[in-house]
Amino acid sequence: MDIYAVFGNPIAQSKSPDIHLQFAKQAKQQLEYAKILGSIEDFAGSLSEFFDCPEAKGCNVTAPFKQEAAKWVDSLSPSAEFGDAVNTIIRNRDGTFAGDNTDGIGLVKDILANGVEIKGLNVLLLGAGGAARGVLQQLAKQKPSSILIANRTAGRAVALANLLNVPSVQGIELSAAVLSKSTIDFDIIINSTSASLSNKLPDLPDGLISSARVVYDMVYGKELSPFLQHANHLGVTKVIDGLGMLVEQAAESFYLWTGVRPDTKEVLHMLRNQI
Ligand code: NDP
Secondary structure, eight states: OEEEEESSOOOTOOOOOHHHHHHHHHHHHOOEEEEEEOOOOOOOHHHHHHTTTEEEEEEETTTTOEEEEHHHHHOOOHHHHHTTOOOOEEEOSSEEEEEOHHHHHHHHHHHHHHHOOOTEEEEEEEEESSHHHHHHHHHHOOOEEEEEEEEEHHHHHHHHHHHOOOTEEEEEEHHHHHTTOOOOOHHHHHHHOGGGGGGOOOOOOOOHHHTTTTEESSSSOOOOOOOHHHHHHHTOEEEEHHHHHHHHHHHHHHHHSSSSOOOOHHHHHHHHHHH
């Protein structure tokens, strides 16, 4: 039987096994999918040990190992190379290992699945950490009018924007004082910061939030994140959490491993009822 796994530290919270086992059920495939607590001291050793088993065909990688995984693999897809981060490892037929990053496709597919076309929109992307790096290239491919990356540490936002090196993508400090001077009406705000995990709100002017058509937070949970609740209170009706992104990025990994595209709607529905 083919074996897959997700590596992270911590890892107990991961929903990936539930998602992939549902995908496998749909595809009528038998596979095992484990949660593995990666070693902080020797993550490469954790990966090598897993892939010593010939049935191990691939794995997902989550925080804090995505960058180390990019160093471990033999080749990188363009999106993994851009983000310098790998969330999916594929064992090739010749025994080499390919690294990919499906977070960007996951985000874009989820936004589109929620009925929002990114083309022509002004996007405000909050955060410039691993998640923002992982999604920026795919977001830009949708041809929005502009993407402004706003990060607490302004230099990281500017450095990330510079990677794309196009005038429509810029970096700026994430602060209400700075953003209140912006003349752009943002159509969609995407929160890729981890602020919601500590119940904090990104420092934004209320008017900038209330004029957005869509507010997205990559974080998900039983309740709406503080940021999505705040946007709701300010009158934004279309708020979307990151659960759909999680399922969509997993579906892309499953496709890379098996060649089968799962029905994500059904699995998202199941997961929504579980959390
Ligand atoms: P990183 O640690 O790489 O980056 C964290 C980012 O959040 C940085 O830009 C940091 O700014 C910013 N930040 C942290 N706290 C605050 C705050 N209080 N106010 C403003 N900005 C803050 O994390 P990741 O990028 O890997 O992950 C970010 C979030 O995205 C996590 O919550 C993660 O769970 C979620 N995620 C969801 C996915 C999904 O499938 N739904 C996939 C991937 C990630 P600074 O640079 O100034 O420190």
